[in-house]
Amino acid sequence: MTAARHRVAIVGAGIVGLAHAWAAALRGDDVAVYEKDAQANGASVRNFGLGLVLGQAPGELLTLAQESRQLWLEFLTASGCWHKAKGSLVVARSQAELDVLEAFQEACSQLYGTALLSAADVAEHQLKGLGALRSPNEIAVDARQAIATLALWLQKQYGVQFHYGVQVKDIALPYIETNRGGRTADEVVICSGHDFQTLYPTHFAALGIRRCALQMQRVANPGICLDPALMTGLSTLHYGAFTQCAALEAPLQALRREVQEQAPALLEHGIHLIVQQVGKQGELIIGDSHVVADTLPPFNRADVDALILELAEDVLQKPLQVTERWQGIYASGRRPFEIVHPAASVQAIAITSGIGMSIAFALARRNLSR
Numbered sequence: 001m002t003a004a005r006h007r008v009a010i011v012g013a014g015i016v017g018l019a020h021a022w023a024a025a026l027r028g029d030d031v032a033v034y035e036k037d038a039q040a041n042g043a044s045v046r047n048f049g050l051g052l053v054l055g056q057a058p059g060e061l062l063t064l065a066q067e068s069r070q071l072w073l074e075f076l077t078a079s080g081c082w083h084k085a086k087g088s089l090v091v092a093r094s095q096a097e098l099d100v101l102e103a104f105q106e107a108c109s110q111l112y113g114t115a116l117l118s119a120a121d122v123a124e125h126q127l128k129g130l131g132a133l134r135s136p137n138e139i140a141v142d143a144r145q146a147i148a149t150l151a152l153w154l155q156k157q158y159g160v161q162f163h164y165g166v167q168v169k170d171i172a173l174p175y176i177e178t179n180r181g182g183r184t185a186d187e188v189v190i191c192s193g194h195d196f197q198t199l200y201p202t203h204f205a206a207l208g209i210r211r212c213a214l215q216m217q218r219v220a221n222p223g224i225c226l227d228p229a230l231m232t233g234l235s236t237l238h239y240g241a242f243t244q245c246a247a248l249e250a251p252l253q254a255l256r257r258e259v260q261e262q263a264p265a266l267l268e269h270g271i272h273l274i275v276q277q278v279g280k281q282g283e284l285i286i287g288d289s290h291v292v293a294d295t296l297p298p299f300n301r302a303d304v305d306a307l308i309l310e311l312a313e314d315v316l317q318k319p320l321q322v323t324e325r326w327q328g329i330y331a332s333g334r335r336p337f338e339i340v341h342p343a344a345s346v347q348a349i350a351i352t353s354g355i356g357m358s359i360a361f362a363l364a365r366r367n368l369s370r
């Protein structure tokens with residue numbers, strides 16, 4: 001008689017939930033994913049589709065991003081899902097931005113595998129800038145397509161069961177209460193994104209988690225081929241790889257002063273430019289801004305969209321036609337991610353820094369290997 005397989009319920013079909021579903025399936029578990037919406041509808045489909053290695057601080061986050069990159073390539077190759085593995089460019093718009101990139105290259109190039117490009121090199125990419133930092137490690141996907149493809153691939157390859165439109169309301173293992181009746185499982189992994197008020201809200205409340213809203217835009221292909229993901233020196237004010245590097249303290253302070261004097265709205269709204277060209281049509285995903293609050297207004301500001309678009313048009317040297325605008329949203333906290341164990345055989349994972357696409361695969365393998 002064959003022993004019954006260990007039953008794992010995953011709550012949430014975003015990238016973190018799917019990563020844990022894959023990890024559980026590799027253990028040989030009987031995996032069921034419960035998603036309250038008709039399809040994944042949160043941060044995982046509202047982002048750039050960027051697996052970012054360069055921005056992650058040295059140590060655990062960098063290691064997780066590097067390991068996740070390999071797992072992304074494994075899935076993307078096996079599934080045939082569209083992707084690029086062309087790295088990224090951080091373009092310097094001013095001497096202050098270039099000073100930061102040069103200091104980073106001197107201090108951290110061996111760890112991140114970066115190289116400095118000249119203004120002439122930047123021009124060859126049909127971009128405007130005094131120079132750039134080149135990283136070979138970033139991966140691009142069209143997030144909407146990739147998340148849907150990953151779910152189908154897990155279902156086909158590993159027999160993972162997906163239950164859409166099913167809201168998990170309460171957990172008392174082995175019973176799970178949903179809006180569509182009772183289910184059973186031996187273990188539950190909660191990956192509910194920015195919904196940290198439905199299940200075990202008191203455990204999340206103690207962590208001080210809030211929400212971060214981003215203003216995002218999709219534009220028609222302006223007639224370019226942008227292989228690497230594009231950022232500017234503004235991103236060095238945002239990502240831990242730069243802000244946690246002691247050698248960059250002085251140039252980052254100088255850059256922040258420059259931005260405060262010349263374009264204070266960029267700091268006020270947390271704007272740093274990312275441009276990612278995705279899909280066969282070559283559309284551009286452009287963003288973003290950052291507003292953190294307990295309850296976020298659902299309204300995008302036209303002036304913030306205009307600032308982001310202006311930055312992109314200046315670097316790309318092309319007029320851009322917006323086809324879509326939307327609000328991204330993710331959980332935001334004091335640490336990059338949180339893992340809590342509110343009950344026996346129940347864990348909840350919250351990525352609280354907007355880096356789920358970059359670290360989720362490796363994080364899930366670690367969580368479910370224990």
